Amino acid sequence: MKKIVVAGFGPAAHRLVEALQQRGFDGRVTVIGEEPRPAYDRVALTSYLSGVSAEDLAYPVPSTAVTRLNSRVTGIDREARVVTVEGGEPEPYDVLVLATGSAPFVPPVPGAEHAFVYRTIDDLDAIRMAAKEATDGVVVGGGLLGLEAADALRALGLRTHIVEMSPWLMPRQVDEGGGSVLKSHIEQLGLSVHAGAGVQEIVTDDRGRVAGLRKPDGTLIDAGVVVFSAGIRPRDELARASGLEVGERGGVVVDSGMRTSDPDIYAIGECALAGGMVYGLVGPCFTMAEVAADRIMGGDGTFGGADLSTKLKLLGVEVAQFGAMTGALDVTYMDPVAGVYKKLFISDDARTLLGGICVGDAAPYTSLRSFVGKPLPAPPSDLLFTGGGANLDLPDDAQVCSCNNVSAGTVRTAIADQGCADVPGLKACTRAGTTCGSCVPMLKQLLEKSGVEVSKNLCEHFAHSRAELFDIARVRGITTFSELIAQHGQGRGCDICKPAVASILASLHNGHVLDGERAALQDTNDAFLANIQKNGTYSVVPRIPGGEITPDKLIVIGEVARDFGLYTKITGGQRIDLFGARVEQLPEIWRRLVDAGFESGHAYGKALRTVKSCVGSTWCRYGVQDSVGLAIALELRYRGLRSPHKLKSAVSGCARECAEARSKDFGIIATEQGWNLYVGGNGGFKPRHADLLAGDLTTDELIRTIDRFLMFYIRTADRLQRTSTWLESLDGGLDYLRSVIVDDALGICADLDAHMERHVATYVDEWRATLDDPDKLSRFVSFVNAPGVPDPSIVFAAERGQIKPVVA
Amino acid sequence: MTWVNVCGYQNLPPERGVCALVGDRQVALFRTHDGAVHALGNLDPFSGAYVLSRGIVGTRKGEPTVASPLHKQVFSLVTGHCLDEPEITVPVYHVRLDGDLVQVAVSV
Structure with missing residues (x-):
């Protein structure tokens, strides 16, 4: 071996x-x-x-x-x-x-041993500690890493200076013109730029603490923190x-x-x-x-050098460079007011693109990088403004993702031969777009131009996506499936569109899922308000908010399970599942559960399932917030909320994360100051850690942000699309989501808030409502012509002291 | 063949199924949008469970269908053929209305 x-x-x-x-x-x-x-x-x-x-x-x-x-x-x-x-x-x-x-390269100047470098998490911890005592910081190095370090010092609240040996910033990525635009961006943020300057010494005070940086001309920059970030x-x-x-x-x-x-x-x-x-x-x-x-492994792969093109956003400024940084001809666009500088380098016959520089607007980068060394795909002035947009046909050997070295040809093959039909599919299949994500717009273009028509149609009955149908129903005030399919569809629906429309109508109007015509739209789980199992019996999950339950209620569940002979199992969501109920038993079981104060757990619905929690600060010696209290409040707030797919949540009372909140659609982790909100997590088939949407929120801010997150997801996701894939397919990703639900970029937050308030105000336990309605109850029979007769095909055997189904 | 009374037409909810016990046979009855009644065997051949009456009723290219509630295979209400796997079929029963009474034909 x-x-x-x-x-x-x-x-x-x-x-x-x-x-x-x-x-x-x-x-x-x-x-x-x-x-x-x-x-x-x-x-x-x-x-x-x-x-x-x-x-x-x-x-x-x-x-x-x-x-x-x-x-x-x-x-x-x-x-x-x-x-x-x-x-x-x-x-x-x-x-x-x-x-x-x-x-990191540290120049041999006096006092250099007192300076920090910027490479590891330990380096950052040390800088953070030192920043607590300081008001000013200096970064030596105005390149890519230097500006990142400067951003870090600024984030730590320091007045920040950048010292760069070259006459302008980022000399390896931009020319002098670009450098000047970049400088004015950075100075607007309150940072000081000292270009064309070196380091004479790091000055310390009489107690040996860093006091500043002296430049060769003798001037001193007062600073308590100095970071070297000038190359490796x-x-x-x-x-x-x-x-x-x-x-x-x-x-x-x-x-x-x-x-x-x-x-x-x-x-x-x-x-x-x-x-x-x-x-x-x-x-x-x-x-x-x-x-x-x-x-x-015995292969013959070779490394033939690499494309050093870069596109990044530093201190809020987009900077990109690709291909050569000189050429016989160049075309420049500069707008000092908007802070935009773009330049293309072209061969002497004005035919071949050699390279380019962008500051302030990197739009041309994504599409043009692949054309380096190839004929110009459009007039240079068009390329400078738009990058040529979606009309460019990339050659197969053009590199799309430079982080993972994926070519346009590889992406096209994945679309044509491996059936990738969306960006998440391409990410999984080719790794393109999985590191820095800057090529995701290009992946979309390739998908759109691949000729593989990505049908958004829900099914043969509706030539609309779920999100479109949601908008149609919302804007036109449509309340029934018949209305919707008559006006906007064809045929009489199927097992795909009926539950999807039922879910849309439930999200919009929150009536009982078994009212009137809506009863016929539901999957069997929603139709019987229970989960069908392999032998045609159902399982029952009462809601146990936050996983907190009194001994008395626990005893009721035990008694019901014993009296009806149900198989009992603890779920992953901190509740109890009772298996093996026949349809005619469901109302009897629920009568007893409702009488004991239980409500539907919606385990059967595309709806909020559970908000699980760790025990939190009430009991745990490590807990910093009351995770159980918050989990209960959230579960009660969002119970009954119908959505494109099931929704799971969890609250952890400290950073140890015992509730596994980051594997949830929305997960909350307590901090000393409040709550961190993570979204888009998933366990299951394709696990995904949730992303931090917002940090250190108060409980009110947290709830408002979750309200909007859920409503925006409900309005715009595809049928059966979990929040994880929804987030990955969202144009602009997490930043876009934040702009919509935190900064209200679309001006819809008031509407989202009102929608959620309406949901909370009109929630009714659907099992209690069913027990109160003889018409709905009449459907809970195995046989329409023999209501009292149990289904003789349902047979159980014994295993470990409980029942198990026997299917012929 | 004998016609067996099963239930009243008003016991069949529109665009849904119910199950009737006819002798020892489980017959799934479906009332479609146009008011017609169809009858199939209730046994889902894919899962071995008696559940077809609890599937979602709809249409595929105009043909009335039901989808198994377990794994969503779609069956024609007219022919009993599985439209996803044509070699699989379920029994189709003759069904008629005698006034308000729904009757199913079964061999004795």
């Missing part, structure tokens, strides 16, 4: 382990990482300071690898093929992969000490298969020198990991 040792546990190492797993590697992989935590997303590091936790940033730890954290490879015995490990057992290897990354140096010391070939200016020399001068040793990521280049962007580092994994 082959044994692979990976030195370093950053994103490249993580991707390597994943890639090996995907290629069926069945040997042993040991990953040795210096940091106290497994690999995490460094691209999103800044968000750590705005409330995203270290766990949120973490990549899932591959189950197939052995990880040794807080640990470091100190030497390589290439003869014996063993690495020595600080403070632990040596690790023998068949293949060693160096993924040691890079270290590959961590090649291990390779150097073991006699592997390294570059003159650092970096472990590798061939196109990522192999070092020792054929048993590979190097990937920021420590590798590939084709004379060290790459500091995550995309090329991932590609290197894939190539190395392929080679280890």
Whole structure:
């Protein structure tokens, strides 16, 4: 069995382990990482300071690898093929992969040892601590990483200065014109830019604390925090000490298969020198990991350099660069008032696009990046304004997703041959759009232009999507299925459109689901207000809000289960499911449950299911808020709310997250200051962690935000689309959602609020209402001509002291 | 073949099914939008459970249908053929109205 040792546990190492797993590697992989935590997303590091936790940033730890954290490879015995490990057992290897990354470059100036760097979560923790004592901060470095660090200092409330050696900011991405536009954006935010300036020394006060940064011209910038973020140096010391070939200016020399001068040793990521280049962007580092994994598995993948195009939003300003930064001809658009600068570089015959720069508006980037080195697809002036829009036909070899190296051809194949019909499908199938997400608009274009007509029609009876039908019913005040299908559909409906329309009408009007014609629209679960099981019997789930229940009520459930001979099981949502009821037993069972104070749990409906909770601050020594109280309040508020699919929620009373709130459609985690709201989580077939929508909310703010989130989802989601896929398919994603329901960008929040108030005010327990209505009760029989006769086909056997169904 | 009285027409809710016990046979009765009555065996051949009467009634390209409530296979109310898997069929019973009485024909 082959044994692979990976030195370093950053994103490249993580991707390597994943890639090996995907290629069926069945040997042993040991990953040795210096940091106290497994690999995490460094691209999103800044968000750590705005409330995203270290766990949120973490990549899932591959189950197939052995990880040794807080640990470091100190030497390589290439003869014996063993690495020595600080403070632990040596690790023998068949293949060693160096993924040691890079270290921030710290210039050798006096006092530099008092400055911080910006690379790891521990670095950020240290900066955060120091910022508490300071009012001003300086970042040395005005490049991509420097501006990120500046953003972080600003987020920590410091007056922030940026010192950049070059005459303008981001010299590797923009030219002087772009740099000046970028500078004015940043200065408008209150940051000071010192371009064309170096560092003389870091000045400390008489107690040894940082007091400022002196520039070579002698001027002093007063600051309590100094951060160096002026480039990286590959961590090649291990390779150097073991006699592997390294570059003159650092970096472990590798061939196109990522192999070092020792054929048993590979190097990937920021420590590798590939084709004379060290790459500091995550995309090329991932590609290197894939190539190395392929080679280890006997493949012949090669790394032929990488597209260094970048598009990012720094300090609220979009900056993008692609292809070359010079050309025989260039076309420039500059609007200093709006703060927009765009430039295209073109070959001397004015035919070929060589590259471009965008500041303030990166719209052309997404579409034009793929045309670098190819004939201009439209007049340059059009391209500058719109990027050519959806009319451009990308060549198959054009790279769509640079983070994961996915070409337009690969995306087209996924659409044509693998049946991907939407963005989430393409993400799952090709990985395109899963890292930075900037290519998602392009994926949409490719879908639209693929010729695969993505039908939004609900079914053969309605040439409309669910969201469209919702709007039609809402705006035209339609209250019945017959009206809707007569005016906007054809035929008499089916098992797809009838329950969907029933759900829309219930969301809009909140009447009883079995009233009048609506009874005929419901799936059997809603029709009998219970969950059908494989033998045609039903299960019963009374609502237990927040999972809190008195002993008396627990005893009632036990007595009902015993008296009706029901199989009893605790659910994942902190309630109790009673199985094996025949339809004619359901009213008798519910009569007893309702008399004891229970209500329908809507386990049968596309509706709010449960809001589970941990025990919270009332009992738990770690709890910081009353999670049970909030869970009960939320469950009672949203009970009976019909939606495109089921809705689950949970509330955790502290960051330990015992209620698993982040696997829910909306999950709440207590903070010292209030509540963090996460949305779009899912367990099930395709697990997804919920995203942080808003942090440190008061209870009122929380409820208002959830109200709007749920109503916006109910109005716009597809049939049977959970919040997770809805959120992923939403144009603009989480930012857009936030703009709609927090900033009210569409001006619909008052309407959403009123809609939810109406729901809350008109809620009625549908089982109690059913028991009070002889007409509805009359349907609960097995046989229309023999109402008292039980269905003889229903037979049970015994297992572990309870019943189980026997199906012929 | 004998005609067996099953129930009153008013016991059949519009666009839904009910089940009748005819001898020891379970017969699923459906009243469609146009007022017609159809009868199929109640046994869902895919699941082995007697549940077809509890499926959603609708149309597919104009043909009246019911969808199994368990796994949603669609059956023609006219021919009993499963429209998703044509080799599967369920029994179709003759059904008629005698005044207000619904009658089903069964072999004795």
